[in-house]
Amino acid sequence: xxxxxxxxxxxxxxTSSFTKRDIELKQNSLNEFIKTGFxxxxxxxxxxxxLNQIIKKNIGDLSFYNDYSLSNKIETSVFIDGxxxxxxxxxxxxxxxxxxxxxxxxxxxIIDEPEIDNRSNNxxxxxxxxxxxxxxxxxxxxKKDYQLEKPLIIYHLTNDKIKSKNINxxxxxxxxxxxxxxxxxxxxxxxxxxFLNIFYNFDLKQNAILKNYKIxxxxxxxxxxxxxxxxxxxxxxxxxxILSSGSHFFKNEINCNLNGKYSSAFINGIFSLSNDRHxxxxxxxxxxxxxxxxxxxxxxxxxxxxxxxxxxxxxxxSEAQKTDGYQLSKAILLNEAxxxxxxxELEIYADDVKCxxxxxxxxxxxxxxxxxxxxxxxxxxxxxxxxxxxxxxVIEKITDSEIKNLIKNIIGxxx
Amino acid sequence: xxxxxxxxEKLKDYKYGFSTDIESITAPKxxxxxxxxxxxxxxxxxxxxxxxxxxxxxxxxQLKEPDWQKPKYPKIDYQDLYYYSAPxxxxxxxxxxxxxxxxxxxxxxxxxxxxQEQARLNGIAVDAVFDSVSVATxxxxxxxxxxxxxxxxxxAIQNHPELVKKYLGSVIPTTDHFFATLNSAVFTDGxxxxxxxxxxxxxxxxxxxxxxxxxxxxxxxxxxxADKGSYVSxxxxxxxxxxxxxxxxxxxxxxxxxxxxxxxxxxVQNWYPGDKDGKGGIYNFVTKRGLCKGKNSKISWxxxxxxxxxxxxxxxxxxxxxxxxxxxxxxxxxxxxxxxxTGTKMIHLGKNxxxxxxxxGISAGFSDMTYRGLVDISSKASNSSNYTQCDSLxxxxxxxxxxxxxxxxxxxxxxxxHEATTSKISEEQLHYCQQxxxxxxxxxxxxxxxxxxxxxxxLPMEFAVEAQKLVGISLEGSVG
Numbered sequence: 069x070x071x072x073x074x075x076x077x078x079x080x081x082x083t084s085s086f087t088k089r090d091i092e093l094k095q096n097s098l099n100e101f102i103k104t105g106f107x108x109x110x111x112x113x114x115x116x117x118x119l120n121q122i123i124k125k126n127i128g129d130l131s132f133y134n135d136y137s138l139s140n141k142i143e144t145s146v147f148i149d150g151x152x153x154x155x156x157x158x159x160x161x162x163x164x165x166x167x168x169x170x171x172x173x174x175x176x177x178i179i180d181e182p183e184i185d186n187r188s189n190n191x192x193x194x195x196x197x198x199x200x201x202x203x204x205x206x207x208x209x210x211k212k213d214y215q216l217e218k219p220l221i222i223y224h225l226t227n228d229k230i231k232s233k234n235i236n237x238x239x240x241x242x243x244x245x246x247x248x249x250x251x252x253x254x255x256x257x258x259x260x261x262x263f264l265n266i267f268y269n270f271d272l273k274q275n276a277i278l279k280n281y282k283i284x285x286x287x288x289x290x291x292x293x294x295x296x297x298x299x300x301x302x303x304x305x306x307x308x309x310i311l312s313s314g315s316h317f318f319k320n321e322i323n324c325n326l327n328g329k330y331s332s333a334f335i336n337g338i339f340s341l342s343n344d345r346h347x348x349x350x351x352x353x354x355x356x357x358x359x360x361x362x363x364x365x366x367x368x369x370x371x372x373x374x375x376x377x378x379x380x381x382x383x384x385x386s387e388a389q390k391t392d393g394y395q396l397s398k399a400i401l402l403n404e405a406x407x408x409x410x411x412x413e414l415e416i417y418a419d420d421v422k423c424x425x426x427x428x429x430x431x432x433x434x435x436x437x438x439x440x441x442x443x444x445x446x447x448x449x450x451x452x453x454x455x456x457x458x459x460x461x462v463i464e465k466i467t468d469s470e471i472k473n474l475i476k477n478i479i480g481x482x483x
Numbered sequence: 484x485x486x487x488x489x490x491x492e493k494l495k496d497y498k499y500g501f502s503t504d505i506e507s508i509t510a511p512k513x514x515x516x517x518x519x520x521x522x523x524x525x526x527x528x529x530x531x532x533x534x535x536x537x538x539x540x541x542x543x544x545q546l547k548e549p550d551w552q553k554p555k556y557p558k559i560d561y562q563d564l565y566y567y568s569a570p571x572x573x574x575x576x577x578x579x580x581x582x583x584x585x586x587x588x589x590x591x592x593x594x595x596x597x598x599q600e601q602a603r604l605n606g607i608a609v610d611a612v613f614d615s616v617s618v619a620t621x622x623x624x625x626x627x628x629x630x631x632x633x634x635x636x637x638x639a640i641q642n643h644p645e646l647v648k649k650y651l652g653s654v655i656p657t658t659d660h661f662f663a664t665l666n667s668a669v670f671t672d673g674x675x676x677x678x679x680x681x682x683x684x685x686x687x688x689x690x691x692x693x694x695x696x697x698x699x700x701x702x703x704x705x706x707x708x709a710d711k712g713s714y715v716s717x718x719x720x721x722x723x724x725x726x727x728x729x730x731x732x733x734x735x736x737x738x739x740x741x742x743x744x745x746x747x748x749x750x751v752q753n754w755y756p757g758d759k760d761g762k763g764g765i766y767n768f769v770t771k772r773g774l775c776k777g778k779n780s781k782i783s784w785x786x787x788x789x790x791x792x793x794x795x796x797x798x799x800x801x802x803x804x805x806x807x808x809x810x811x812x813x814x815x816x817x818x819x820x821x822x823x824x825t826g827t828k829m830i831h832l833g834k835n836x837x838x839x840x841x842x843x844g845i846s847a848g849f850s851d852m853t854y855r856g857l858v859d860i861s862s863k864a865s866n867s868s869n870y871t872q873c874d875s876l877x878x879x880x881x882x883x884x885x886x887x888x889x890x891x892x893x894x895x896x897x898x899x900x901h902e903a904t905t906s907k908i909s910e911e912q913l914h915y916c917q918q919x920x921x922x923x924x925x926x927x928x929x930x931x932x933x934x935x936x937x938x939x940x941x942l943p944m945e946f947a948v949e950a951q952k953l954v955g956i957s958l959e960g961s962v963g
Binding site for chain 2: 112386387389399401402403404405406407408409410411412413414415416417418419420421422423424425426427428429430431
């Protein structure tokens with residue numbers, strides 16, 4: 069694989085117009101990646117999901133080269149109807165469209181080709197891979213006091229032109245004071261056996277509000293990894309919702325640094341898996357100063373031989389008094405072969421804190437089914453009703469009602 | 484310094500910090516086949532035992548010391564340790580307690596071990612271990628009437644080879660992890676208990692361990708077998724003399740419960756924790772594992788961990804028999820610079836198996852405490868359940884409390900519930916107690932004892948009293 073990586077890398081460099089400094093930084097990242105390779109189960113954070121094996125088994129040999137010189141056709145039929153929104157469209161990893169039609173132009177700044185970030189935020193080797201191979205990264209800056217009128221939907225589209233490819237995306241968002249952004253990531257894949265590697269960086273200044281909804285509903289055989297790094301200043305708020313369902317493998321990782329007082333982070337997630345899908349959510353919330361709050365709720369419904377993993381960590385350093393941290397993960401196993409693994413972790417160095425976690429997994433409660441059936445529903449209906457109610461709990465945590473309804477429609481949940 | 488502070492200062496010093504001067508026979512320093520043969524030879528062991536040790540040693544040479552644990556420690560030079568030392572007066576074994584070295588007896592007296600009359604009054608059979616060789620075993624006759632074998636493991640190897648051969652290494656094999664394998668190669672002595680079919684052991688079996696000779700890693704090996712339908716409650720307590728050098732303690736404890744049998748294993752661990760600045764203290768790296776081999780068997784671990792510079796252990800249950808039950812109750816207290824990384828593993832293999840984990844961690848001063856636990860329900864363990872609760876209490880902002888549970892559920896008919904909380908002592912509770920005339924220290928002691936109550940209740944009476952005091956002593960000077 070090593071040689072292939074370098075060859076693909078050189079090909080990309082040849083066809084693009086990076087500065088000398090950028091090429092050097094990219095080469096460094098590549099060298100780092102070559103050194104460590106794809107993460108495997110020997111790495112504690114990948115203990116339950118051996119990406120190296122998953123790629124080997126499901127994709128085989130990956131190609132890292134993509135020709136980004138030609139534009140792709142955008143299937144407009146995938147666009148969401150009935151909700152006015154701004155768009156960013158990725159097709160096969162290439163940005164085809166950025167459109168903030170509904171917003172004041174002078175309030176949003178799109179920085180093309182920002183300086184490559186050489187801060188040492190290297191959480192794992194996939195970020196190195198991302199840095200080495202992203203062809204174009206953008207930085208989106210939302211100016212002070214501006215709240216976006218409409219949500220922004222990022223369409224992640226792939227079509228059948230690509231197979232066994234590695235695609236890397238990277239976006240950087242900066243939310244200035246008092247600004248707010250509602251962001252939906254919508255995955256729509258028409259391709260097979262690719263590895264998508266997405267890296268977002270969010271920088272929230274004072275009082276900024278970020279709401280990010282990730283929706284992976286459509287069935288596909290791709291392997292995906294998404295990493296959100298969120299930096300939060302005082303009084304800022306971030307809300308992340310993850311619907312993890314369609315891809316063959318999907319690992320969502322969120323690293324959130326609560327740097328300012330009274331900042332808060334909310335993470336809610338649903339795993340709804342069938343067949344042999346294997347999904348993971350791993351969160352790290354770092355409470356770095358006083359009076360910060362975090363809340364996490366993850367619910368899973370697992371069918372067939374699917375497997376869900378939740379690794380959540382709450383870290384509280386010694387200055388972070390009055391921290392309030394909470395996480396809860398619940399799973400329903402519907403099939404003998406399904407599997408749920410959890411590692412809810414607390415690492416606490418301050419004493420005046422309130423931190424707790426809970427985790428429960430098991431089958432559907434037969435008593436509840438009996439109760440509903442005794443009121444005239446059949447077995448299948450009772451099951452569905454219970455599962456609906458179980459998942460609705462998470463959906464109700466979504467604070468934006470427009471988007472809540474959109475997601476309910478997408479999942480097909482009835483009230 | 485006023486009188487009260489002086490008093491506290493005195494109390495803070497280790498209650499059991501003394502060492503006895505007795506000439507010791509020691510094996511040459513270092514770890515190699517010769518030393519293992521030396522140990523085996525001095526114990527007059529049969530060949531199969533020596534082979535067991537050598538096999539473990541072969542394996543040990545290939546293993547790497549683990550480094551994933553939270554508390555880090557300076558690298559141990561395993562070639563710089565003595566692997567065997569025994570009080571010299573043991574060469575000709577005393578026939579009765581009166582023949583014992585008076586100095587030894589004095590040491591036990593300071594520890595409060597009821598070896599003589601107290602033993603009978605308290606109804607405890609004591610198998611006291613001084614350094615590595617068992618000194619005296621009381622109540623053996625009474626027990627032997629019921630067919631219960633309770634003796635040093637070195638004696639069991641001589642007198643009951645068929646039992647030892649069958650069960651030794653059946654739960655912790657010679658191919659296990661680094662420290663367990665080291666123990667298998669060089670263990671010197673420990674306790675052996677066998678409860679025959681249908682017998683309910685009438686008294687608590689008890690062993691006190693002491694580390695004495697400087698630079699001696701103490702490698703205990705305990706093996707308890709409860710045959711069909713039997714019951715036994717076993718107590719283990721530890722104190723160690725004050726030393727500046729770090730001392731390694733890597734014991735192995737194996738429990739085997741056959742059909743319908745129950746083993747209750749209680750530990751109060753109060754090894755020397757090091758001084759206020761974190762100098763010295765024991766490294767307590769123990770492997771404890773119980774196997775519920777038969778149907779309807781039950782193993783229950785209860786531990787109160789207050790000592791040691793570093794405690795690193797996970798008493799585990801393998802629930803192999805259908806309907807078997809595993810329990811783990813733990814209180815871990817760390818103060819000053821102590822570190823603890825402890826918890827349990829519940830491995831559900833049989834059907835209808837149940838496990839329960841209650842863990843209470845208290846950290847104060849500059850200490851660091853980690854609960855690390857695994858609950859693994861395999862795909863064949865239908866209708867199994869686990870309940871886990873781990874609560875941590877923090878005192879001051881220089882200490883840490885961490886919870887790292889691993890939860891694996893591969894069976895849709897099984898339920899796992901896990902809860903954990905971390906908090907500090909509530910100001911309101913403190914205020915309430917102080918308003919009623921308790922000093923701050925007393926109030927803290929009371930609240931902490933309440934916090935631990937669920938676990939303390941599980942201890943046998945004799946231990947519960949000691950443990951309650953210990954909880955108070957361990958936290959003295961940590962508030963205010």
